[in-house]
Amino acid sequence: MAFWIASSPHNHNQQSTSSLMRLVIFAAIPGIIAQWYFFGWGNLIHIGIAMITAMLCEFIVLSLREKRITEQLFDGSALLTAMLIGICLPAFAPWWITVIGTIFAIAIAKHLYGGLGHNPFNPAMTGYVMLLISFPLQMTTWQPPISLMEIELSFSNTLTTIFTGFTIDGYSVEQLRTSIDGVTMATPLDTLKTSITMGLTVSETTQSSVFGEHFAVGWEWVNLAFLLGGIFLISKKAIAWQTPVSFLLSLFLCSLIGYTIVPDSSASTMFHWFSGATMLGAFFILTDPVTGATSAKGRLIVGLLAGLLVYLIRVFGGYPDGVAFAVLLCNMSAPLIDQYTRPRTYGHSKDLS
């Protein structure tokens, strides 16, 4: 009896790009639903605009590059990028913000570097950072949670706000963002940052209505939903567990150290976990198979680095949230980290590998 001798790898992964992308998109749905429940239609509309733009842009670029359009257009990677951009954007941002960001992400951050699999930077985060740097005013038009808003916000009202800057009744974005007390509301991270620079302590700051009972109204549930989606992805083996776990651990440690040293001006560890884009970044962005590290040890290091960077940017940086910047910096260092954490090949000694 002759044995069929196959060369390695013996453990095959039958997943195609499109099924993986589809899985990630499905896993993000709980988070999007939570976002819709607490913040209304804004982000859903932005996701829609981004997806349409992404498909058009992908189609045009693919036909210019003379690639097989049907195969690559529907592999879901463009849709995933668009979805991430739509989730990240402030709900009241004007429509052209989404369009410019998506075009930048697809055409420049992805295709100019050689398309999917060749891009050194996460396209969605590149587009987001480009928007953040270019349009600081529009990129801070965050919407307060619906429960804190004075004006009733329906789907059509949100739609007209995104496209014209005013609701049907003529309220401007600024008026929409003003709370009952007449104060313009920002995100919890933003509020924390401004009040700490104004000399308030954290416990004084968290009296503000955007913090709610626990950490941040709405944001905590959105983050929890993304955490759920992320655990689903890990259980499906769509993403490696190392990056998110080490990222969250590192952020936890950093904020714990900060909290022990200066409790008055540092937020709690759980506030850092459950506000801003922490969970989205941990499970959906840092785990991007193209731009992250590939070895297990490398993923752990990337996660640690990202957690440290997010904490540093949140506490000492100029921007309230630092996930996007941290992701880009980690993308930049991933090849180097991979270089030094290459696993030992079977049969080779340690120093040769």
Next chain:
Amino acid sequence: MTDTSSTVNHNIDDNNEQPQKEAANYDEYKELAIQGLWKNNPGLVQLLGLCPLLAVTATVTNAIGLGLATLLVLLCSNITVSAIRHWVPKEIRIPIFVLIIAAFVTCVQLLMNAYTFGLYQSLGIFLPLIVTNCAIIGRAEAYASKQPIKQAAFDGLMMGLGFALVLIVLGAIREILGQGTLFDGANLLLGDWASSLRIEVLELNSDFLLAILPPGAFIVMGFLIAIKNAIDNKIKEKNTINEDKVIERVRVNFDS
């Protein structure tokens, strides 16, 4: 020294073959112009002097100002370096070139300080930094120190023009994208009448900051280089097609 012997040869050439040399000269000048403006453009191909190229091209006015300053320095330094090339010892040529360039940069800087003070202020450190612009010392070393004055001057002019043109194109693209205007602040360079030159190209609700910031300069520069390479490839393709045709014709003749 080898330098002196080569110049002796040059002198002999000058005396003997006047008409032939003129034709050769014309070709040489044409080649110099093509090299400076396109094939070996200091901005797009050699990528020299990237620091000022990327830092000050946020508006067309700045770009024109720095382009003119660089052009002037390059022209004068090329002429001077070429004029003294027989007396410069090889071992210390670089310090001498730097001194010459620094002298001209100081002149330009003082002139701009006197006549275009606003522009002088907006160019800031990048005006004195022309001294360290590799495009200038590169031309002094690679061309002017070996060639007669006329060619060196023409080379300096063409290289400077090529550099200035890239600066202006970059400045125009970044200004249109960033602020939606052209020639904003031209009065700083040309006097008060020039404030009417300002053109509103696009009506933007908000500035596109990325185009004004340095990363935008890198991105636009990348696109410019890509466009240049695309044009070069098109020309190459055309040429090969033409050559193919020529070969076919020969074959037909051979068979018949």
